[in-house]
Amino acid sequence: MAATALLLSPHPDDLAWSLGGAVRGLTEAGVGLAGQTFFGTTRYAPGDPAHGTLEAVAVRAAEEDAWAAWAGVRLTRHDLSDASLRGYTDETEMGAEPAAEVVDSAAALLGAALDAVAPDLVLAPLAVGGHVDHAAVRQAVLRVAPAAPVVWYEDLPYADGRSAAYAAHTVTVDLGARWAAKATGVHHFPSQLPGEVLPVLHRHGERLWTDDAAAAALLTDLLAGSLVAS
Structure with missing residues (x-):
């Protein structure tokens, strides 16, 4: 049976921004991908006339x-x-503590998603940079404590310029030939000014972190040749 990964996204663009290369690699490996976007109600669309409404x-x-x-x-x-x-x-x-009721709501949605998907792996935001919505999703993951291994991804563009070690094991995505695919994915979001963010994404790359050696090995095995774990 093919593996299934649950990808957690605070906002509609976060997976394309932070995990576009990994998503392409997982798809190529035949992994079933289920995505959950939490904060879908917004007025933020700076590249579109709808911005502010x-x-x-x-x-x-x-x-x-x-x-x-x-x-x-x-x-x-x-x-x-x-x-x-x-x-x-x-x-x-940036840096605000999410309200308890927001974390409660995110945790309830996550619990339902875990029951519905029964993933082999969960990819979740680290909340690097401290965006309050990303922090809410991270806290929800910590509260619910999925049975499946959790691997945390660095939130882009907020993680750009940061080089801290966030967990024992890192999995670095070698974008290589997948950069063109990631860029194509980012261009699906014209309201988010992709031309401005693409240089940041290219400069920083993609890194994922976990304290679970088995989770790092599983992710590496799923994407043999596209990832390097340490």
Whole structure:
């Protein structure tokens, strides 16, 4: 039976930004990919006339649906309100502690997803940089404690320029020939100004972290030749 991975995304673009190369490699390896996007209600779409209004919800949903169909991800998107609708600014959303009720909601959605998907592996945001929505998803994962191994991905673009070790084992994605595919995926999100973020994504690359040696080995085995674990 083919392995299944559950990919957790705070916002509609986070998987393409942070895991585009890994997603392509997992798809090529025949891994079944299920995605869960938590904060689907937003008014943030700086590259689209809908920016600043709730019309941004439909714009970003259409972008993410197109990306998921192209990438081979079976996607479920939830309607939690993102930080822009909960009173945060671009400055205050970084480093803020998520409200308990927001973590509660994310944890409930995650628990249902784990029951429905029964994944062999969970890929979740580290919350590098401290974006409050990313922190909420991370806290939900820690609370629910999935039975499947958890591998944490570095959140882009927030992780750019950071080189800290976040866990015992790192899995570095060799984008190599997959960079063109990742860039194509990013261009599915014109409302998020892909031309501005692509240089950051290319410069930083993709890294994943886990304290579970077996999880690192499993991910490496699934993507033999595209990842290097240590």
